Amino acid sequence: MNNKIGFKKVHGFGTALAVLAFAGVSVAAAQEATVQGMIVGRDGSTMYVKTGDSQRQIVVLSDNTPATQKGGMFGWSHKDLGVAALVPGLQVKVDGAFDADHKLVAKKVEYTSGSMKTAKQIDAGLTPVNAKVAAHEDAIRSARRDIESAQADIETSKQTIAANQAQEAQDAQAAQSGIGKTNGRIGQLDQYVEKGSMTVNFRNGSAAVSKADKDQLEDFLKTAANTQGFMVQVQGFASKVGSPSVNQRLSAERADAVLTIIQQSGAIPLTRILAPAAMGTTNQVADNHSRSGQKENRRVVVTILVNQGITGGADQSASAAPAPTGSEQ
Structure with missing residues (x-):
């Protein structure tokens, strides 16, 4: 008889542990x-x-x-x-x-x-526009809660909702207009200010960064890291010498080579770096009929961008990073 009582106690305790363990797994799983x-x-x-x-x-x-x-x-x-x-x-x-x-x-x-x-074909500059859209959505939800809690103000709340919806539609339309424009990246939007840039040039058919340019880029990144609310944009370009497919590949390899140096420097967190953009032969800065002009077009441009909503726009101009130009090879 004592053995039976002992078995019931052990069985009951085991059941309780199993229930608690099951409950713990459920709670943990609910967080995933x-x-x-x-x-x-x-x-x-x-x-x-x-x-x-x-x-x-x-x-x-x-x-x-x-x-x-x-x-x-x-x-x-x-x-x-x-x-x-x-x-x-x-x-x-x-x-x-x-x-x-x-x-x-x-x-x-x-x-x-x-x-x-x-x-990569979508304008990365949609970020600030979508942030405005999200802000208006939050305002609409807040207005709806006000309507439920204060019937006396329902007419005023409806007017606020209508105004916010109109602004939201306008911002959404502006966001859609940027899709597919590879040249309309984040640094070209009015909401962002360029605080400095550096150009790294390359030899013909090469994506190798010279030691002099590497050292200068690392110094530039240390200065850029002190800029409040910054993002780093990397754009690779090629001259129009050669086939379009080869030039597109070279522009991508050059951008990736510079991005690797930025990551290895440790000066810039990965969350502050935009994906490198292979711009191909767009935005030629010099005449390709001369060797010197071709050399200028074989480049990667590293740009420091700052959101005016974070830094206060023009008031932060004093904290701008310098804009050195890398040596050509």
Whole structure:
């Protein structure tokens, strides 16, 4: 009989532990989440993803967040390009966990090579415009809550909602007009101010950065890192000598070579670097009929951009980084 009583106690205690363990797993699992959608904005470590139900999810990134590109016929090949590759227009799958503010802290981000090709054709300057759209959406939701809690002010609230909706539609239309314009990147928008730039030139058919340019670029980055609210934009170019396909490839390789130096310098966090842009033979700065002109066109331009909403616009001009020009080879 004592053995039976002991068995019941042990069995009851084991059942309670199992219930608690099951409850703990459920709570932990409830914090995990997977979000799929299009990146509509980036501001440093904060990324905005629009999901299929038209909701805007805030995703928190870090320098160590894996950002993996899947490619190949069956998506078996993988390439981790880092968070710098996460640009507006990219379709992503984000695995992570929600924090107390319902922000998704990303553990890993995945996307396809086809989605990256499409995203590179979308204007990265959509970030500030979408931020304005999101602000108006928040204002509309706030106004609706006011209507529910204060019926006496319903007419005034309706007028506020109508005005915000009109502004939201106007901003959304402006955002759509930028899709497909590879030259309309973030540094060309009025909301951003160029605080300095540096040009690195290359030998014909080469993507190698000279030691002199490397040293000068590292000094430039140290100065740029002291600029409040900055982003780094990297654009690679080629001369019109040779075939268009080779020039497009060279412009991409040159931009990647400079990006590698920026990352290895440690002066700039990855969350402050925009994905490198291969501009091909666009924006020629000199005549290609001469060797000197061709040399000027074989270049990578590193630009420091600052959001006026963060720094106060023109008032921050005193903190601008210098704009040295790299030596030609």
